[in-house]
Amino acid sequence: MKSYDKKVLDLSMEAGRILLDAGAEIFRVEETIERISRAFGIEKCSPFVMSTGIFLTAENEEGEIYASVKHIPIQGAKLYRVAAVNQLSREIVEGKYTLEEAEERLEIIKNMPGKRPLVRILSAGLGSGSFCYLLGGKFTDMFAAFLSGVLLYAILALIDKREKKTSKIVVNCIGGFCVSLFAVLFYRLGLGNAPGKILVGSVMPLVPGVSLVNAVRDFAEGNYIGGGVRFLDALMVALGISLGVGLMYILYYRLTGGIIL
Incomplete structure (x- = not known):
């Protein structure tokens, strides 16, 4: 799979991981993964999300397959991260971020500190x-x-x-x-x-x-x-x-x- 396509799917998977780790609903995690992937040109994307894990498969235009699995233990709610990833995904769909900028923004969200x-x-x-x-x-x-x-x-x-x-x-x-x-x-x-x-x-x-x-x-x-x-x-x-x-x-x-x- 092309390096660009893999980066897109890695970004989508990481966004889903942050959401699930922060206590987001399953349908929200699946929608976010699909939304980010399609915004960057990956149409065939099939996320399967459970409470403690994400399974993601995708296919690019050349028919190359991407597959990834992540285990996410159940944690406490971190609603500030859920809100931040939601906002990021919507701005990606609106075309406000390049792939590199989205990766940098997601890294900032991942390291956001909680309340003191x-x-x-x-x-x-x-x-x-x-x-x-x-x-x-x-x-x-x-x-x-x-x-x-x-x-x-x-x-x-x-x-x-x-x-x-x-x-x-x-x-x-x-x-x-x-x-x-x-x-x-x-x-x-x-x-x-x-x-x-x-x-x-x-x-x-x-x-x-x-x-x-x-x-x-x-x-x-x-x-x-x-x-x-x-x-x-x-x-x-x-x-x-x-x-x-x-x-x-x-x-x-x-x-x-x-x-x-």
Whole structure:
């Protein structure tokens, strides 16, 4: 296959890989690969995307075949990268980029940093306090949920810095344990009157909302395998959170001989 055609298909594959790694829906990944390939002159392009991998075959005008397979483990959502690749693909179709310029732009998107840890920590606190308010919590409950969310994401940020990657189930189990522990501690310290509302508010940053929505969208598009995998992933996250919360309250009951909720 010609060097130019191979570069086009490598670019399309890399764009799809970034999207899938960032938590994009399967139909979005397939459309983006096809859109970029056709914009640069590759008409016969057949991407097959699953939740954890991309299979791409294509044929140029001379009948030469291109085939590539990439394995992409399920990761957390990175919506800023999804938006950036979407915008790039549309600008490619409009003819705003040459192949070399598109490669440079995609490399920039691939290395885009996420939000700083401090921003994520404060956002988790604000989200926790807001959900606590929506559940009927008072100001002291909101403040306790805010502190719980801040402490939760501070701990998760420390775990994320570990050289060896921690299992997603373990991370969510630790998160569920911590938020329930913080809810009990703040309640016992007199900061808040509704430990249940504090707990539910502060656990919201852990809830896999994006994965669940994407699973439903994949189901709606007929991608039942992909939707099922994403739904199972969201279910495993919820299981990890539940195990952490349940473990903490079992320990609390064993140590104090009473229940709090």
